[in-house]
Amino acid sequence: MDNEESMTIENRANFAQWAIERARAIVADQGGNLAVAARDANDEQIAETANALGQAIVDAMLEVFDGLMSDE
Secondary structure, three states, rough: OOOOOOOOOOOHHHHHHHHHHHHHHHHHHHHHHHHHHHHOOOOHHHHHHHHHHHHHHHHHHHHHHHHHHOOO
């Protein structure tokens, strides 16, 4: 996401902290939609919102991977 601050990942602890913070942000952003879909018991909407949540996680992991690869 564009409005996030940069973080230097120098070790495993830095990466773990980043991953925890990103997961919290992703769940806060996408989790509400999944809860609404589950409450409405709409299987198609549940699938779409779960896929969006999963894609947000994948995008976050690729974001950090790309950052690590550019350091080489």
